[in-house]
Amino acid sequence: MTRLNPLSLIYGGALIGLTFIVISLAGNIVGSLTSDTQFNRFTLDAYSRLLSDPGLPATLLRTLALGFGSISVTLAFAIPFAWLLARTDFKWKTGLFTLLAAKLAIPGFITAMAYVWLFNPSAGLVNALLGQTNYTGEPAFDVYQIKWLCLLQGLVLVPGAAFMLIPALRNLDGSLEEAARVAGVPAWKTFRHIVMPLLAPGILAVGVFYFVVAVEMFDFVAIIAPPGDVLVLTIYEALNTVDGLPDYGLAGAAGVLLFALSAGAILFYVRFLRQAKKYAVLGGKRRDPGLVRLGKWQRAASALVILWVTLSVGLPVVTLLWVAVVPFIQPPTFAALDSVSLYGFLDGLAYLREPLTNTAIVMAGTISMALTFAICLTWVVTRSRSTIAPWADALVFLAPAVPAIVTATAFQVMGIAVYQWLPLYGTLWLIMAAMGTRMLAYCTRTMNAAALQIHPELEEAAWVAGLSRWRTFTGVFLPLMAPAIFYAALMVGMLAARDLTLPLIMNSAGTPLVSVLIFDLQTNGETASAAAVALYMIVVLVLLALTARRLTGMAEPGLEPTR
Amino acid sequence: MITVRGLTATYRLGRDTVTALDGVDLDVEPGQVFVLLGPSGCGKTTLLRCLAGLETPVAGQIEIDGIPLSDAATGLFVPPEDRPLAMVFQSYAMWPHMSVFDNVAFPLKAGRRRLPSNEVDGRVDEVLSLLGIDHLSARSVTTLSGGQQQRVGLARAIALRPRVLLMDEPLSNLDFRLQVELRGQLRALMHELNLTTVHVTHNQAEALEMGDRIAVMDAGHVVQTDDPESIYHRPVDEHVARFVGDMNLIPGSVARWSEGTAQVQTASGMFLAMTAENISLPEGARCFLGIRPADLVVPAPTDAPPETCLTATVTDRRFQGDRMMFGLKAGNDPLEISTHHSVRLSVGSEVRVHIPPDSAIAVKPSPQTRPTDQSDDGD
Known part of the structure; x- marks a missing residue:
């Protein structure tokens, strides 16, 4: 009788994780090749319907415009912010840092909601204040436009992009500038000819990464549907048809197209990184770049920060606060002040009871799933020297290129396919599985980075000293990884709690989550409750995010991409 | 040429302010290769970076050719790009996105000391061939070896025809054989170009071989400035004696002192010794009798006067190829002796050791008050 090798637990965990990733990739392909969810007959019908749609080229163009527009806005703020934080004596560094971390926790769809309340053409607060709405003639502002989507998505992605750029700026060898x-060579020419070319790969990497994010992001499009489709909307509409029957074939085909777009961008990014590597390591000891004295430019820097904070935090939060205390959307006038009440907050609490429990369950489930599988995968990839390691690595690398909405569709299709054996369809479990897979990619990246920082000799020392590989794993590897695991758990919890895309697509009517509750309240016109619940959510998530930062130290923020 | 007066520089370490340079004075003559020598954290790199304008001193002045570059009292500070100097970095600081040619040409095209565009190519080719790397011109710097990068770094600096060349540990990243080879080549080149050079190193052999003058630094102070032979043979204090080559330091006290010579009382007897210039050794003060391992004569010649000899026991013997090292003990004081490899002394035996008076030196102890902060200043 052979004893079960405990190491096989790790391999088993890694394999399950990989299977989930494969499902998120393959589910759409399967869905796109079947029709009427008859899984015994394969057809290319969905592709011919998608490709023969005369609106498709315009949809693709709008999708690209959305991607490029968003990253232009993001980089316009993120590059200066990263530079201020990493390389200057900017006075409000801690403040800017905290604001960026806090903003990371505010769900995008809540920002979108606030902007709809401010700038929608029929009753937007600003339009109403100006007396220019649809009803009086030309509205002053119309938020339902691609350019607004670009601006808002761009603003929301700034913290993640800035945190990703900071290490690139910090790691620049100061002696190259000196x-x-x-x-x-004078300062500005040094910046142009030395600093910029060396930073270009980093900036391009961030640009490509957030292009993918901007194209697949559903938070804004779900709330601010622009005239004419973008790809995520095509998928959403295919899943929510007029006759009520989801068209998984079309959704799958559009999902494959969106994935191709993302994967193309990611591959381009990998190729570029490889080319950029030849710039990377040059002999000798590098010197920390010194801090640039801003002097009279302190004010200009502050102004840029204030602009971003106002647009992306101040305005939405103030709007939420106002909308939460008035019975219906109305400009802040003296007359409106009479109707101010806290009913929105009370109603919100009442609505919250069940969704809060569901959200807590989803958070816990997602954290345990994503972390367990990610730890196993990380160990296999960075430590095992197994033949599957490179394959696992490649799959994990591709996983973030699978858009959330595509993952959701894939798990829906799979849920239906296996329903007769495993009735998970329509339950929180399926949402958890999809969300866990999505977070798995994020966790594995963070943990791979952390694992590579830990010198393999630490484990080899234990191994050579007579500990089994399993004891080495539990006694050396895991404790050393603990800070990274803890940080990832907090981040996954936060991202899971605020996610709207997966629960919205995966249709959990019987088991509503907080994010869907806010969305539904907003759609049903219960604006005060929607705003109140949104504020509750923001407070909890911001506290969570700031705790994560505090506990893991402020020194090295965002070594991994977050959104 | 270069005049430094009262230069003080600090840096922040967490909440503390650490003094990296503490009132340093320095004079470098035109055409000299001037070496700043000292252990890690002594402030030598900070001093070089102050000359370059990469650090801002909190006190003191720097002048080159009588032109003030930095004066903390008046707030004058000429930025690095406007100083008439060039620098070779310890890391070589090759711009990785440029070819060898472009690394040298870029400052000539975009810098304050740019050349008319039709002269750039000629100047670059000239220095590349001077350093024997003209065949690498089109190569990417990332494909070069350490020694080749070092030459490109030097070419980039020389191409500017600077009044002063600053070199920060230029040889420390190379393997030993190449270091030794380049020392002589570099020195010859500096003199051929008649370049005033300030060279930072922690390697005493490199300093002795390359320097026309050496300033030995310790804890933010210049302890001794002299020509290499005086530094080696007439160290002003214990720090210099210990740092520049090995020296036996037998503890004792000053019995008698007159300018240039002293009598040192040790446990093994009274010995006559030389002293460094410009130091005073008050009678009765603690001091060391210093002597280089190679200057001790063993066994002592029979005609050596008894007051120049001591008796010691051989404790160990180490064969080093061309030399033989012996560890001895005279009373409680350990002694190291370096002899020709053919000398044979058996461990445990007693020998008479001769201390030639003109090789012995009375060495002052390092002041205890001098801060011994070892924080890294980047070298």
Whole structure:
């Protein structure tokens, strides 16, 4: 009788994780090749319907415009912010840092909601204040436009992008700039000819990554549907048809197209990184770049920060606060002040009871799933020297390219396919599985980075000293990884709680989550309760995010991409 | 040429302010290779970076050719790009996105000391061939070896025809054989170009071989400035004696002192010794009798006067190829002796050791008050 090798537990965990990733990739392909969810007959019908749609080229163009527009806004703020934080003596560094971390926790769809209340053409607060709405003629502002989507998505992605750029700026060898200065090259020429070319790969990497995010992001499009489709909307509409029957074939085909777009961008990014690597390591000891004195530019920097904070935090939060205390959307006038009440907050509490429990369950489930599988995968990839390691690595790398809405569709299709054996369809379990898979990609990246920082000799020392590989795993590897695991758990919890895309697509009518509750209240016109619940959510998530930052130290933020 | 007066520089370490340079004075003559020598954290790199304008001193002045570059009292500070100097970095600081040619040409095209565009190519080719790397011109710097990068770094600096060349540990990242080879080449090149050079190193052999003058630094102070032979043979204090080459330091006290010579009383007897210039050794003060391992004569010649000899026991013997090292003990004081490899002394035996008076030196103890902060200043 052979004893079960405990190491096989790790391999087993890794394999399950990989299976989930494969499902999120393959589910759409399966869905797109079947029709009427008859899984015994394969057809290309969905593709011909998608490709023969005369609106498709315009949809693709709008999708690209949304991607490029959003990253332009993101980079316009993220590059200066990262530079201020990493390389200057900017006075409000801690403040900016905290605001960026806090903003990371505010769900995008809540920002979108606030902007709809402010700038929708029929009754937007600003339009109403100006007396220019649809009813009086030309509205002053119309939020339902691609350019607004670009602006808002762009603003929301700033913290993640800035945190991703900071290490690139910090790691720049200071002596390269000093060499230019001492050789007589003035500061701005040094910046243009030395700093910028060396930063270009980092900036491009961030740009490509957030292009993918901007294209697949559903938070804004779900609330601010622009005239004409973008790809995520095509998928959403296919899943929510007029006759009520989801068209998984069309959704799958559009999902494959969206995935192709993302994967193309990610591959481009990988190729570029590889080319950029030849710039990377040059002999000798590098020197920390010194801090640039801003002097009279302190004010300009502050102004840019204030602009971003006002647009992305101040305005939405103030709007939420106002909308939460008035019975219906109305401009803040003296007359409106009479109707101010806290009923929205009370109603919100009442509505929250069941969704809060569901959200807590989903958070716990997602955290345990994503972390368990991610730890196993990380160990297999970075430590095992197993033949499946490179394959696992490649799959994990591709996983973030699978858009959330595509993952959702894939798990729906799979849920239906296996329903007769495993009735998970329509339950929280399926949502958890989909969300766990989505977070798995994020966790594995974070943990791989952390695992590579830990010198393998630490484990080899234990191994050579007579500990089994399993004891080495539990006694050395896990404790050393603990900070990374803890941080990932907090981040996954936060991201799971605020996610709207998966629960919205996966149709959990019987088991509502907080995010869906807010969305539904908003759609049904119960604006005060929607705003109140949104505020509750923001407070909890911001506290969670700031705790995560505090506990894991402020020193090295965002070594991994977050959104 | 270069005049430094009262230069003080600090840096922040967490909440503390650490003094990296503490009132340093320095004079470098034109055409000199001037070496700043000292252990890690002594402030030598900070001093070089102050000259370059990469650090801002909190007190003191720097002048080159009588032109003030930095004066903390008046707030004058000329930025690095406007100083008439060039620098070779310890990391070489090759711009990785440029070819060898472009690394050298970029400052000539975009810098304050730019050349008319039709002269750039000629100047670059000239220095590349001077350093024997013209065949690498089109290569990417990332494909070069350490020694080649070092030459490109030097070419980039020389191409500017600077008044002063600053070199920060330029050889420390190379393997030993190449270091030794380049020392002589570099020194010859500096003199051929008549370049005033300030060279930072922690390697005493490199300092002795390359320097026309050496300033030995310790804890933010210049302890001794002299020519290499005086530094080696007439160290002003214990720190210099210990740092520049090995020296036996037998504890004792000053019995008698007159300018240039002293009598040192040790446990093994009274010995006559030389002293460094410009130091005073008050009678009765603690001091060391210093002597280089290679200057001790063993066994002592029979005609050596008894007052120049001591008796010691051989404790160990180490064969080093061309030399033989012996560890001895004279009373409680350990002694190291370096002899020709053919000398044979058996461990445990007693030998008479001769201390030639013109090789012995009375060495002052390092002041205890001098801060011994070892924090890294980047070298």
